[in-house]
Amino acid sequence: MARVLAKYSSESTIRFLFCNEEHTPWTSKTAAQKAKSRGDNIVAIFNMDGIGVKTAEKTAAGKKTNVTGYTKPEGKRLAELMAEVNARYSIGLEQRIAERPRPGDDDGSFVLAGYPAAVVNIGSFPYGDPNYHAEGDIPETCDIENAAMTVQATLAAVVTIDRDF
Numbered sequence: 709m710a711r712v713l714a715k716y717s718s719e720s721t722i723r724f725l726f727c728n729e730e731h732t733p734w735t736s737k738t739a740a741q742k743a744k745s746r747g748d749n750i751v752a753i754f755n756m757d758g759i760g761v762k763t764a765e766k767t768a769a770g771k772k773t774n775v776t777g778y779t780k781p782e783g784k785r786l787a788e789l790m791a792e793v794n795a796r797y798s799i800g801l802e803q804r805i806a807e808r809p810r811p812g813d814d815d816g817s818f819v820l821a822g823y824p825a826a827v828v829n830i831g832s833f834p835y836g837d838p839n840y841h842a843e844g845d846i847p848e849t850c851d852i853e854n855a856a857m858t859v860q861a862t863l864a865a866v867v868t869i870d871r872d873f
Contacts, residue, residue, distance in 0.1 A: 709866075720870050720873055736815075737817040739817070744823075751825060753815055754786070754862050757829070758835065761849065762836050771802055773804070774790070774801045774829055774831065774857070775804045777806045777827060779812075783824060789865045790861055831851070831854065
């Protein structure tokens with residue numbers, strides 16, 4: 709995504725944040741709080757956590773899944789955009805939208821800091837990967853093609869927002 713966007717002439721600033729919500733000091737919570745204290749005008753946050761990972765049954769069946777989870781109405785708009793670009797560009801994901809009862813994951817850090825336009829893209833919700841955060845959570849269990857499709861859809865959503873903002 710970064711390589712494609714490096715050649716893209718954007719109207720807005722597009723940033724990537726690599727962090728880990730669980731390990732201080734490189735947390736999304738720290739990043740969100742610093743963005744808020746700087747007064748950053750963040751219009752959309754796409755967290756990509758566990759893309760390409762899903763239940764063993766869906767993996768074995770060759771299903772290409774993405775669930776876009778949101779907690780605030782501003783996030784729902786982004787989740788709907790993920791479904792729209794998936795259809796518009798025939799990406800081929802089995803796209804689903806899920807409202808979560810409370811902010812979670814790295815996107816939740818931004819929601820709690822006052823940036824409600826935040827979503828998480830994940831392979832399943834609730835997490836269906838039996839190895840998630842366990843010893844068997846290794847790169848070989850990720851469906852790389854599925855992850856690439858999710859990246860493609862997220863990229864399309866980012867460019868759409870940039871052009872329409």
